[in-house]
Structures are given as C-alpha cells and as structure tokens.
Amino acid sequence: MxxxxxxxxxxxxxxxxxxxxxxxxxxxxxxxxxxxxxxxxxxxxxxxxxxxxxxxxxxxxxxxxxxxxxxxxxxxxxxxxxxxxxxxxxxxxxxxxxxSLGVNVFFELNDYLAKMMANLKQYQVSMEEIHHTQKLDAPSGTAITLAEGIIKNTNYTQWTLESPKANEIQIEAKRIENVPGTHSIFYDSTVDQIEIKHTAHSRxxxxxxxxxxxxxxxxxxxxxxxxxxxxx
Structure with a gap:
C-alpha cells in the first residue's frame, strides 16, 4: 500500500x-x-x-x-x-x-457506564485529560468524544472547561511534558467514587x-x- x-x-x-x-x-x-x-x-x-x-x-x-x-x-x-x-x-x-484500538474500546466502555449511571442522580460526573505540552487544542478531541458519549446517554447537555453549571460536565485539561495521553472519567457521590481511565504509554x-x-x-x-x- x-x-x-x-x-x-x-x-x-x-x-x-x-x-x-x-x-x-x-x-x-x-x-x-x-x-x-x-x-x-x-x-x-x-x-x-x-x-x-x-x-x-x-x-x-x-x-x-x-x-x-x-x-x-x-x-x-x-x-x-x-x-x-x-x-x-x-x-x-x-x-x-x-x-488507538484501546481508546476505541474505552469509548464503548464509557457509553455503557453512562447508561448504567443515567438514573443515579446522586453522582456528579467530571473528566480529566492530560497531554504533552505541544498539544494545541484543549480539551482533547478524545475528551470531547468521551463527553459526547456521556451526554448522549444521560441528562447532561454540554461540557465545559469552567466551573460546571447544572447539567454540565467539567473537563480539566492539563498539559505536562512527555505525556502521550491520559483520560479519566469520575462519578462522584458523597459516599464513593467510580473511575474509569485510559493511559497511553506511547504514540x-x-x-x-x-x-x-x-x-x-x-x-x-x-x-x-x-x-x-x-x-x-
């Protein structure tokens, strides 16, 4: 080819x-x-x-x-x-x-978890993405795809990089040297936290x-x- x-x-x-x-x-x-x-x-x-x-x-x-x-x-x-x-x-x-083949599996896992959590209103969802300092856009396209997967399956309506309002998913975007890409999704309640995470080890x-x-x-x-x- x-x-x-x-x-x-x-x-x-x-x-x-x-x-x-x-x-x-x-x-x-x-x-x-x-x-x-x-x-x-x-x-x-x-x-x-x-x-x-x-x-x-x-x-x-x-x-x-x-x-x-x-x-x-x-x-x-x-x-x-x-x-x-x-x-x-x-x-x-x-x-x-x-x-990444693993990330695309992670997308499916994210969708599935969002469906499970949709009716558990005591949990607040948030996200974190970490990339190398040369990455030009924030949040990452991967983070946006993950947020859209949550929005599609829950009552959340949009994502934000700021302090979240009602029905907003907060995404924290960090830029650190030599990090290929790490994405975490958190469901927090007063009694516990559920987290799923994908960490890339290289490009x-x-x-x-x-x-x-x-x-x-x-x-x-x-x-x-x-x-x-x-x-x-």
Missing part, C-alpha cells in the same frame, strides 16, 4: 515507521511547507497535521479521489462539510479523535490504529468510523 503522510511531526514519523514495518511504502511526507506533489501516487492518505491544515488536506484528498483518514483534532466545525464533500465525490473518509498505539484504519479503508466508499474498522 502506498501512503501519503499529511503532517510529518512526531506522530507522522511514528506512523511512517509502523507503516514501513508492515510492508507499506511512503510516497509523500507533507509538512506545512511542502506541496501535495506525489499525492496522486498514493492509495490512501493519513492526516495527522494541525487544525489549520486539516480541512485543506482532507478536501484535497477527497477532490482527487484519494481515500483519507484524519486524526487531527480542533477543526470539527468543518466536519460536516468534509462529510458532504466525501459524498459528493463518492470518496472514502474516516475521522477519529483517537485511533505507537495511536499510530498503529491509524495504519490499521488506512488498510481497512482502501477499496471502500463512504464515511466511516473506528467502530466500522473494529466491528464494534
């Missing part, structure tokens, strides 16, 4: 190594200063860039018939536009706030999931998610 890497920072380099280890070829390594020369040779593109570049990267792929997966967060105000563009061009597109889990998703997407048409890739 020939892969275009759109975003060649730390994550892009880890994805490159895993892709090469799995027998794939890299035909384009694009950072902010490079062009899309070579994109036409790709079977699939993997976008791990920055919020300001993601929409251009994704739309260029879709307009040129290149299947694309994106793990960039912080641009989702334009997500529906990318879905529409994919459908208009009969393209192939996966966005995930987190491609390799995110990178492996991205390559697996790219392998899965080639030859398919439509807008998909990691649920489709993992069959969950």
């Amino acid at each position: 020939k892969i275009a890497l759109l975003g060649y920072g730390k994550m892009g380099k880890v994805i490159e190594q895993i892709a090469l280890d799995r027998g794939h070829e890299i035909v384009l390594k694009k950072d902010q200063n490079n062009t899309f020369d070579g994109l036409e040779n790709a079977d699939v593109a993997i976008d791990f860039s920055i919020p300001d570049s993601a929409v251009t990267n994704i739309s260029t792929c879709l307009e040129n018939g290149i299947p694309v997966i994106s793990g960039t967060t912080g641009w989702l105000v334009d997500y529906q536009n990318m879905v529409d563009l994919c459908q208009k061009n009969n393209g192939s597109f996966i966005y995930a706030s987190n491609f 390799e889990g995110f990178a492996l999931g991205a390559v697996v998703a790219a392998e899965w997407l080639v030859g398919k048409k439509g807008v998909f998610s990691m649920k489709d890739v993992l069959g969950i």
